[in-house]
Structure formats: structure tokens, C-alpha cells
Amino acid sequence: MLFMVEMDVNIPHDFDPAQADRIKAEEKAYSQTLQASGVWRHIWRKAGLYSNVSIFDVESNAALHDLLIALPLYPFITMTVTPLCRHPSAIHEDDR
Numbered sequence: 630m631l632f633m634v635e636m637d638v639n640i641p642h643d644f645d646p647a648q649a650d651r652i653k654a655e656e657k658a659y660s661q662t663l664q665a666s667g668v669w670r671h672i673w674r675k676a677g678l679y680s681n682v683s684i685f686d687v688e689s690n691a692a693l694h695d696l697l698i699a700l701p702l703y704p705f706i707t708m709t710v711t712p713l714c715r716h717p718s719a720i721h722e723d724d725r
């Protein structure tokens with residue numbers, strides 16, 4: 630099952646910068662592990678924003694939920710989740 634997840638990150642200005650850097654490093658490692666596994670298919674920065682748009686390929690809504698709430702930055706992220714399905718004009722076999 631494919632989902633588009635838009636993540637807007639908002640770390641409070643008075644949050645400890647060293648702790649923020651540690652959490653960002655954990656987030657990067659977590660994200661890159663899931664990208665390598667194929668579950669986190671795409672991640673794109675929204676230009677000019679501390680936001681990304683990501684595509685996940687997971688087995689179920691519950692699997693996506695578990696993955697998202699485990700994000701190290703989760704307490705600082707506002708998310709929008711959109712289920713996706715294959716477009717009839719898609720030419721790439723993995724767009725499903």
C-alpha cells in the first residue's frame with residue numbers, strides 16, 4: 630500500500646540545540662534504514678520549508694502508523710497522510 634506523507638517539522642526555538650542535533654541524527658539514520666529497505670520509497674524537501682513529502686510502501690495502515698510514531702522527530706512533526714493508488718496513465722510498473 631502506498632501513502633504520501635507530508636511532514637512539517639517544528640522544533641521550538643528554545644529547545645536545546647545539541648539535543649535537537651542528536652534527534653535529527655537519529656531521524657536521518659532511521660529514515661535511511663527504511664529507505665534502504667524499500668519501505669520509505671521517496672523523500673523530497675519542500676523548497677524553502679522545514680517540510681518533506683515522502684512516499685511509503687507498507688503492508689497496512691497499522692504498519693504505517695507504527696513506523697510514523699517511531700520517528701525520532703515525531704513529537705515535533707505535523708503530518709498529513711494521503712493513501713495513493715495506481716493512476717491509469719502510469720507507465721512505471723512500480724507505481725502501484
Ligand SMILES: O=C(O)CC1=CCC(=O)O1
Pocket residue numbers: 636638656657658660679680681702
Ligand atoms: O528534515 C525533515 O524533513 C524531517 C526528516 C524526515 C526524515 C529525515 O531524515 O528528516
